[in-house]
Amino acid sequence: MSAIIIDGTAIAKQVLAEQKVIAGQLTARGNTPGLAVLLVGDDPASAVYVRSKERACREAGVQTFDTRLPADTSEADLLKHVDALNNDPKVHGILVQLPLPRHINAVKILQRIAVEKDVDGFNWRNLGALLDGHPALAPCTPSGSMILLDRSGVPVAGKHAVVLGRSSIVGKPAALMLLERNATVTVCHSRTTDLPAITRQADILLCAIGKPKMIGPDMIKSGAAIIDVGINRLPDGKLCGDVDFEAVKEKAGWITPVPGGVGPMTVAMVIANVVSAARRSTG
Numbered sequence: 001m002s003a004i005i006i007d008g009t010a011i012a013k014q015v016l017a018e019q020k021v022i023a024g025q026l027t028a029r030g031n032t033p034g035l036a037v038l039l040v041g042d043d044p045a046s047a048v049y050v051r052s053k054e055r056a057c058r059e060a061g062v063q064t065f066d067t068r069l070p071a072d073t074s075e076a077d078l079l080k081h082v083d084a085l086n087n088d089p090k091v092h093g094i095l096v097q098l099p100l101p102r103h104i105n106a107v108k109i110l111q112r113i114a115v116e117k118d119v120d121g122f123n124w125r126n127l128g129a130l131l132d133g134h135p136a137l138a139p140c141t142p143s144g145s146m147i148l149l150d151r152s153g154v155p156v157a158g159k160h161a162v163v164l165g166r167s168s169i170v171g172k173p174a175a176l177m178l179l180e181r182n183a184t185v186t187v188c189h190s191r192t193t194d195l196p197a198i199t200r201q202a203d204i205l206l207c208a209i210g211k212p213k214m215i216g217p218d219m220i221k222s223g224a225a226i227i228d229v230g231i232n233r234l235p236d237g238k239l240c241g242d243v244d245f246e247a248v249k250e251k252a253g254w255i256t257p258v259p260g261g262v263g264p265m266t267v268a269m270v271i272a273n274v275v276s277a278a279r280r281s282t283g
């Protein structure tokens, strides 16, 4: 039996259409949601991500404010840009595209973004709220992954969810969100011993490790839901996930493709966070 392919592009479109309705209501009240994107340097992959976020904003009726700065921008200058956006009432969300040049302390920059404008959900207060079960602005890739599970009818409560990767951006928040949905959660990482023995127990397997096609059919349970967060570029230029999609789809119950799975949902959740920040700004 072949898995249900979770169409992230289609679900992201639904989410954007829903957000567009709310954005329209806010615009009618004179409070059009606005996202400011700060891009430092000329990393081509970052430029692609930023363009896709801006396209989604246009689709959903969200204003964008674009700042592109040279790679040699100082940390002090970047902090000044963040401060100006923190104080601009037209801006409801601020996104500093990562990675930043090495001479800039990314933690310092990200923690300077006002907590109520932190649409990436990386601020320690927002991460703390998530930990305590009161998410306000939550990280977009894991929250998008949860929507993919919810809207595909994947049962989560009481199931064993295994998260591969322990980053603050994906793995740890994903584990908290699965726990909040009453899954039994195991988090695996580079020092985990006998990974296949654990992944084979997973009813839900969320992979965020950045290793092309590392998860094969021998590592999964039959009928499992596989959420592939990895975006890796192969030597031939094609994109692939952390999962060997073609082989695993024959054994899984549900699976997200790469591209067209989690990626579009991350972008849609940025927009959802901007709209929610704009809504909250009006009380």
Ligand code: GUN
Pocket: 049, 095, 096, 097, 098, 099, 120, 140, 141
């Ligand atoms: N670069 C790659 N992924 C992300 C993300 O989710 N947020 C930001 N700000 N930069 C990124």
